[in-house]
Amino acid sequence: MLNFIVLALLNWFIAGHLHVPETLHTPEIHAGVLPRLADIDSRFHGSAANLALIVAALVAVAVWFYLFRSRGGYDLRAAGLQPQAAEYGGISVGRVWMRALTFSGVIAGMGGINYVLGYKHYYEDGFASGAGFLGIAVALVGRNHPFGVLIAAFFFATLSQGGLAIHAFVPKQMMDVLQGVVILAVAMAVPEVRRVLRTARRRVDA
Amino acid sequence: MNPISFLTQMIRIAIPYLFAASGGVMAERAGIVSLTLEGFMLSGAFAAVLGTNYSGSPWVGVLTGILGGLIFALIHAVATIRYRADQVVVGVAINLLAIGVTRFFLKLFFASSSNSPRVAGFGGNINAAGFDNPLLWLGLLVAPVMAFVIYRTPFGLRVRAAGEHPDAAESVGVSVKRVRYAAVALSGILAGLGGVYLALDQHQFTDQMTAGRGFIAISAVIFGRWDPIRAALACLLFAAAETLQIQLQGSNAIASQFIEMIPYALTIIALAGVVGRAVPPAALGKVED
Numbered sequence: 001m002l003n004f005i006v007l008a009l010l011n012w013f014i015a016g017h018l019h020v021p022e023t024l025h026t027p028e029i030h031a032g033v034l035p036r037l038a039d040i041d042s043r044f045h046g047s048a049a050n051l052a053l054i055v056a057a058l059v060a061v062a063v064w065f066y067l068f069r070s071r072g073g074y075d076l077r078a079a080g081l082q083p084q085a086a087e088y089g090g091i092s093v094g095r096v097w098m099r100a101l102t103f104s105g106v107i108a109g110m111g112g113i114n115y116v117l118g119y120k121h122y123y124e125d126g127f128a129s130g131a132g133f134l135g136i137a138v139a140l141v142g143r144n145h146p147f148g149v150l151i152a153a154f155f156f157a158t159l160s161q162g163g164l165a166i167h168a169f170v171p172k173q174m175m176d177v178l179q180g181v182v183i184l185a186v187a188m189a190v191p192e193v194r195r196v197l198r199t200a201r202r203r204v205d206a
Numbered sequence: 207m208n209p210i211s212f213l214t215q216m217i218r219i220a221i222p223y224l225f226a227a228s229g230g231v232m233a234e235r236a237g238i239v240s241l242t243l244e245g246f247m248l249s250g251a252f253a254a255v256l257g258t259n260y261s262g263s264p265w266v267g268v269l270t271g272i273l274g275g276l277i278f279a280l281i282h283a284v285a286t287i288r289y290r291a292d293q294v295v296v297g298v299a300i301n302l303l304a305i306g307v308t309r310f311f312l313k314l315f316f317a318s319s320s321n322s323p324r325v326a327g328f329g330g331n332i333n334a335a336g337f338d339n340p341l342l343w344l345g346l347l348v349a350p351v352m353a354f355v356i357y358r359t360p361f362g363l364r365v366r367a368a369g370e371h372p373d374a375a376e377s378v379g380v381s382v383k384r385v386r387y388a389a390v391a392l393s394g395i396l397a398g399l400g401g402v403y404l405a406l407d408q409h410q411f412t413d414q415m416t417a418g419r420g421f422i423a424i425s426a427v428i429f430g431r432w433d434p435i436r437a438a439l440a441c442l443l444f445a446a447a448e449t450l451q452i453q454l455q456g457s458n459a460i461a462s463q464f465i466e467m468i469p470y471a472l473t474i475i476a477l478a479g480v481v482g483r484a485v486p487p488a489a490l491g492k493v494e495d
Contacts, residue, residue, distance in 0.1 A: 005467045005470050005471060005474075133298050133301070133302070134302075136294075136295065136298055137295065137298060137299065137302075140292070140295050171310060171313040171314070173306060173309040173310040173312075173313050173319070174306075174310055175306075176302065176305055176306025176307075176309055176310070177303065177306035177307055177310050178306075179302055179306065180299050180300070180302040180303025180304075180305075180306050180307075181303065183295065183298065183299035183302065184281070184285060184291075184296065184299040184300070184303065187285060187289075187291035187292055187295045187296050187299060188285050188289035188291045188296075189289075190291070190292075191289065191290045191291060191292075192289055192290075
């Protein structure tokens with residue numbers, strides 16, 4: 001629900017106040033530009049990838065460290081696994097959730113860096129176009145682990161970039177279909193695999 | 207502002223919401239999260255245009271549109287009921303899949319990446335202001351009919367039991383799975399009809415033409431506290447806000463974006479429990495092994 005409220009609010013800002021006439025984006029701003037990787041290393045020549053890629057990878061490592069190597073992360077995982085038990089163990093679950101959502105907002109907000117600071121250098125209405133929803137899918141495919149998410153993110157990026165590459169043979173719209181199918185398949189497979197493993201284990205115990 | 211024109215415009219805007227929200231109430235009362243309404247509507251809209259285009263008759267379009275919604279509903283049902291997948295994630299997947307599939311077929315059948323050719327529709331008498339469209343009358347009837355089904359029929363009782371306490375339902379011999387399959391299929395048919403109305407009213411399919419209407423419908427379900435009649439009233443309220451926004455355009459009295467926010471803001475207020483907390487069906491979204 002909040003998604004739509006934020007989109008409407010941003011649309012009001014852009015369409016009503018900050019836009020370049022005749023367009024739906026802000027003027028270009030060069031003050032905070034992130035350099036492209038191609039400017040640093042010529043092997044990335046022709047790629048739009050920029051420093052945000054490295055920042056994103058570092059964030060994944062930081063999230064891993066926080067979740068699995070710090071006290072706050074321990075509290076967070078406990079609150080997620082079994083809130084009542086965590087509360088009993090002296091963790092303030094409400095506060096943990098508040099903190100988790102704040103971090104999640106900060107990190108997801110950084111997702112905008114790539115496009116705005118690294119690529120276009122302006123804010124354009126609706127630029128995210130569903131990237132957040134895909135983010136949920138990436139987290140799922142990455143099995144809710146920061147390093148799994150790295151792999152899953154590259155997988156989905158390959159899918160959408162690959163769609164452009166094969167456009168001569170297959171309509172690139174096929175990639176939209178494929179993304180949906182992949183998410184669906186993983187969502188269906190995860191509980192199934194868990195069940196199969198559990199029955200197998202039970203059989204071993206017996 | 208002419209009150210008659212306001213009312214007719216409001217009803218025409220509300221019809222897709224009424225169809226989709228009624229479907230949403232059905233599925234959610236059975237315990238299955240309905241974030242998929244958007245996808246059902248989109249596939250229904252596309253299938254309706256496809257059927258109408260090749261047959262020349264909007265009635266065939268209605269049938270194919272129902273089929274379009276139903277197919278996606280069955281995918282949703284198999285994933286969440288048979289495979290017990292996370293219902294929110296499947297919802298995201300279904301919506302992406304519906305966008306992708308309709309885009310792909312748009313390219314395949316109509317060689318376009320934005321819209322279909324113009325197709326036939328219902329009515330069209332300029333004096334009737336859209337009220338000579340049988341789907342409009344069906345849309346006005348669907349909420350009371352759903353209320354009757356949910357509160358006054360054995361099937362409705364089973365749906366409510368499956369959503370509130372599946373174990374209890376199971377213990378008296380009700381197949382919770384079968385009830386849920388039926389409820390989700392029905393929600394696909396109804397949301398599909400919402401898409402059919404939308405597409406035939408505009409006489410064509412355009413890429414992502416549902417534009418968040420499925421999410422407005424799900425807001426109406428929550429704001430209407432999972433009751434078909436109250437959800438329908440919420441649909442009318444949201445449609446009234448939208449009509450106001452259209453009719454106020456150019457007057458600069460209030461920025462249209464703030465009126466756009468009304469349904470979502472009201473839903474959050476309802477969920478946060480400021481005025482009488484909205485309590486969802488107890489087993490909504492729960493996956494039992």
